[in-house]
Each structure stands twice: as structure tokens, then as C-alpha cells.
Amino acid sequence: MKLQKILFSFDGRIGRRTYWLAILALIVAVLVLTFAPFLLESEKAAVLMLALTSQFIWLLSLWPILAVGSKRLHDRNKNGWWLLVFWLLPFALFVGGFSIALFDDPRTGRSGDFSTGLIPVLASLPPALWGIVELGILPGTKGPNLYGADPAQQLELR
Missing domain, CATH: 1.10.287 (Helix Hairpins)
Structure with missing residues (x-):
């Protein structure tokens, strides 16, 4: 199954291995994107960027998390x-x-x-x-x- 279908489609089934790999990758991606602003030079800019982007990043990750979980439940019928x-x-x-x-x-x-x-x-x-x-x-x-x-x-x- 292609990565695009795993992350964005609610159709089909995935096994445990694919589920854990996808969830782990999503968690790592969200954490990296959430805390990337701290790589900025200015601490104030980093805090401002974190405040502005962290909720947006988590919201964007909601669709793939639900798609992966839904397909895993489909595998359990x-x-x-x-x-x-x-x-x-x-x-x-x-x-x-x-x-x-x-x-x-x-x-x-x-x-x-x-x-x-x-x-x-x-x-x-x-x-x-x-x-x-x-x-x-x-x-x-x-x-x-x-x-x-x-x-x-x-x-x-x-």
C-alpha cells in the first residue's frame, strides 16, 4: 500500500507493523515540526513561532492519525x-x-x-x-x- 493511501485514505486495512510505523513516523514528524522554532536564533521568536504553529501542526496531523487508526480497526473487522x-x-x-x-x-x-x-x-x-x-x-x-x-x-x- 502506498504511503499516501496509508496516511490519507480511510479505505482498506493495514496490519500492526504498518500501524506502528505510521504512528511512530507521525509522532516524530509532529514533534520535530512543533519544536523546530527553537532552532531560531532569538528565543522570543522561537516562543512566538511555537505558540502560533503548534496547534496548527497538531490539527494537520489529525487526519492521518485518524486514517491510520481507522484502517487498523478495519483490519480487526x-x-x-x-x-x-x-x-x-x-x-x-x-x-x-x-x-x-x-x-x-x-x-x-x-x-x-x-x-x-x-x-x-x-x-x-x-x-x-x-x-x-x-x-x-x-x-x-x-x-x-x-x-x-x-x-x-x-x-x-x-
């Missing part, structure tokens, strides 16, 4: 919408719990409550771990499924 459970739910719980723990409530004037914020942070772990197992550890379905041919069999034919 699951719909790509499961990414909401594996990635969005843990992220929302973690950020919500973190904000409860650290920030003051403007409505009540109460300061951050670490113990209350810890509950959603801990609740984010099971779906995140389940996603890691489902996407990166368990093998795909053998043979063709609803989403296409078995990527392992396609490698054997070459």
Missing part, C-alpha cells in the same frame, strides 16, 4: 468510529479531570480539587489501554473481511 471510544473519550476524561484538579471554578470560587479531578483522569485509562490493545497488539482478522483483503496475505503474494 471493526468500524473506524471506535476511535471515538479509544482516543476521544480518554482524551476528554483526562483533560476534564486535569482541569478540575488544577483550575479554580469561576462559578463557585472554589480552588482546584485534586481528588475530584483524579476520578476522570483514572477513568480515562481503561478505554485508552483497550484502544492500545485493540489497535496495536491484537492481530487482524484472517482472510478478507467487510473492509477488504487481508494485508498479511497481500504481502505473501508479492
Whole structure:
């Protein structure tokens, strides 16, 4: 499968090896692009560039990350919408719990409550771990499924 299809198409299936290589490459690319402004001579310019570009870079990487995850779920014979459970739910719980723990409530004037914020942070772990197992550890379905041919069999034919 071509790199363009791996990163930008939501069709087809990919195996565990391709999934991990693509995710690792995306993470490295995002980190390099995010912190590249620090190579500038001026520290103030670097901080300004980092502030302006980091969210944009992460936003641009969202499509390939979702495409790769979706194809991996297809290999498991699951719909790509499961990414909401594996990635969005843990992220929302973690950020919500973190904000409860650290920030003051403007409505009540109460300061951050670490113990209350810890509950959603801990609740984010099971779906995140389940996603890691489902996407990166368990093998795909053998043979063709609803989403296409078995990527392992396609490698054997070459």
C-alpha cells in the first residue's frame, strides 16, 4: 500500500507493523515540526513561532492519525468510529479531570480539587489501554473481511 493511501485514505486495512510505523513516523514528524522554532536564533521568536504553529501542526496531523487508526480497526473487522471510544473519550476524561484538579471554578470560587479531578483522569485509562490493545497488539482478522483483503496475505503474494 502506498504511503499516501496509508496516511490519507480511510479505505482498506493495514496490519500492526504498518500501524506502528505510521504512528511512530507521525509522532516524530509532529514533534520535530512543533519544536523546530527553537532552532531560531532569538528565543522570543522561537516562543512566538511555537505558540502560533503548534496547534496548527497538531490539527494537520489529525487526519492521518485518524486514517491510520481507522484502517487498523478495519483490519480487526471493526468500524473506524471506535476511535471515538479509544482516543476521544480518554482524551476528554483526562483533560476534564486535569482541569478540575488544577483550575479554580469561576462559578463557585472554589480552588482546584485534586481528588475530584483524579476520578476522570483514572477513568480515562481503561478505554485508552483497550484502544492500545485493540489497535496495536491484537492481530487482524484472517482472510478478507467487510473492509477488504487481508494485508498479511497481500504481502505473501508479492
